[in-house]
Amino acid sequence: MTKTINCSQTRVSHEHRLLMKDINDHGTVFGGRTLAMVDLEGSLAAVRMFRTKVVTASIDHINFVAPFTINDAMILTAYVTGIGRRSVEVFIKVIGEHLLTGERFVGFTCFATYVTDEPDAVAPFDQVIPENKEEKVMTAGYQDRRVARRNARQENQLLLKSMELD
Template identity: 60%
Template sequence: MATINCNDTLAVACHRIFAADLNEHGTLFGGRILDLVDREASIAAMRVERQTVVTATFDHVDFVAPFKIDDSMCLEAYVTGFGSRSIEVFAKVTGEHLKTGDRFLGFTCFATFVIDEPDAQVKFEQVIPTTPEQQQTCAHYADRVALRRQTRQASLALSQHIDTAFPWSNKN
């Protein structure tokens, strides 16, 4: 059985929060976190197959605590499961108040990527967790996949009722 260790997929990046990163509430723009997570999590996913991947979903997105000026944030992402062409990555962003050294959990999510090459398949059969955190995130992979399938079906049903015409057009 071909296996890969979570730590073999680990991607880590640290960033300092500056005034230009803040929204009108004095906290980091949520979109900035999502952008960073998407970039770093894709590195973890590519470490599985060494092929281009595309983002398919973000779920279990939790903005736990805000990041403010003079905080740093450390993003960690690692693979927690995969299907035949999909790769799930857990990402967390921890913060540090640089003036005090206090640390906090700021953000978590799961992102799913799909191998861009249509004929490519994930060659591994199992991801091996080593830390208690990894054991917990990997343990519920099948549950998250089932929930994603349900959500996808609901999204497809809703999309049948979405109007794609521009509101200013003369479509009747």
């Protein structure tokens, strides 16, 4: 019997007002700051599915779509889009809001993969069920992204073997 979980059951949302400490010398948010916030939100969605500790395995399909500036808020949303045996894929988007006008825009998107660090743990669900148009689009590509990640890992192993450590 297939055990399912809805995307909404894993959804995490967080709003962050940008401060000067978030801004680089171009007047926009540091890319690394965005990635750190995205990883935190993504890991929460993964834990909601696994209900155990997880670690970040990869962040890919990274798209810095539009810059965030000091008068913006960042609205981070993450939810599970695919489930493996010991891994979970999470889609994360960051919507910007110009605080002085209320105008919203897509600023960032990515997919992140988290794995449980419990050696005997397996995913408690077999399938994630999308409930709206966006979720259907994001979950539809999971298997193709999973294969691409596996191929990239194999290629990366070859590169790592050829690297010098001095």
